[in-house]
Amino acid sequence: MRLFLALVPPPELRRRLGELADLAHARCGGRRMPDESLHLTLAFLGEVAEEPADAVASWVRTLAVTPGRWRLDHWGRFRRPGIVWLGASRTDTALQALHGRLWDGLEHRGLTGRPDSFVPHITLLRRADTLETDGLPDVRLDWTYNQLELIHSITDDRGARYVSLARSGTP
Ligand code: 2AM
Numbered sequence: 001m002r003l004f005l006a007l008v009p010p011p012e013l014r015r016r017l018g019e020l021a022d023l024a025h026a027r028c029g030g031r032r033m034p035d036e037s038l039h040l041t042l043a044f045l046g047e048v049a050e051e052p053a054d055a056v057a058s059w060v061r062t063l064a065v066t067p068g069r070w071r072l073d074h075w076g077r078f079r080r081p082g083i084v085w086l087g088a089s090r091t092d093t094a095l096q097a098l099h100g101r102l103w104d105g106l107e108h109r110g111l112t113g114r115p116d117s118f119v120p121h122i123t124l125l126r127r128a129d130t131l132e133t134d135g136l137p138d139v140r141l142d143w144t145y146n147q148l149e150l151i152h153s154i155t156d157d158r159g160a161r162y163v164s165l166a167r168s169g170t171p
Contacts, residue, residue, distance in 0.1 A: 002153040003048050003056070005102055006039040007070075007145045008164070009122075014038055016141060017086065021124040024075075024084050027136055029129030037162055040070075040122055042095075042148060043102045046113055055109050057166040060150045063105075065168050067146040068094040073139055076121055077131040084128050085121035086139060095120050098148075 009017060018035040025032040048056065074089040096118060103114040150166040 001048060001050070001053055002155070003045040003053060003165075004041050004151055004153065005043040005045070005060070005148055006041050006151050007143070007147075008039050008149050009143060013141065013143055017122060017124070020086060020137075020139065023136055024124045024133070028084050028125055028131065028133065030082055030084070030125040030127045031159075032125055033123055037160070038122055038124070039151070039162070040120055040143075042099055042120075043106060044113070044115075045106065045111055048111065052110060053165075056106070056111070057150055059105060059109065060148070060166040060168055063148070063168040065098065065146055065148050066094065067144070068092075068098075070095060070120070070143040070145065072122070072141040072143060075133040075136055075139070076119075077128075077133065079131065082126060082128040082131065083121075083123050084125040084131065084133060085123050087119065087121040092120060102148075 014035055017038050021032050021038070045056070070092055071088055072086050074087050076085045076087050077083065078085070099118045107114060148168045149164045152163045152165050153160050154163060
């Protein structure tokens with residue numbers, strides 16, 4: 001099963017991100033991520049068999065995420081495959097540390113695929129017609145988090161749908 005670890009936005013932030021996704025969609029076209037799918041991927045695990053997936057889920061439930069605040073103030077683009085995203089203009093050391101700690105734990109459990117770098121982002125559009133984000137409003141939002149989720153990505157003809165399998169403990 002295709003898995004990833006993510007921060008999931010609280011409802012009010014999700015609503016605000018959805019409004020920004022609407023504006024980005026009006027400007028850039030492409031496929032707007034539905035509100036319920038908006039997230040920040042902390043670690044992409046890819047295809048994982050059932051047994052290691054169970055081990056990862058058990059481990060996630062034992063984790064305590066240090067509470068943090070991520071400042072969202074930057075429109076970004078990935079040329080391929082036409083992604084328009086929201087993220088931070090500065091490197092967030094807490095998120096980088098969390099990413100490193102998660103990959104230490106994943107590798108300890110036999111998973112591979114640690115990337116060379118981590119660019120925290122929230123994908124708002126896929127396959128955008130244009131990556132020109134000029135004219136979109138300045139953004140200054142804070143995401144306060146204290147919990148991560150293990151998410152199963154299920155793909156069918158309508159695209160990907162996400163199901164939460166496990167949550168970290170709350171501090
Ligand atoms: P994206 O939003 O930039 O596409 C579920 O697919 C989540 O995992 C998405 O947030 C997606 O990032 C991320 N993801 C998918 N494939 C990936 C890959 N090969 N490397 C890193 N992240 C990936």
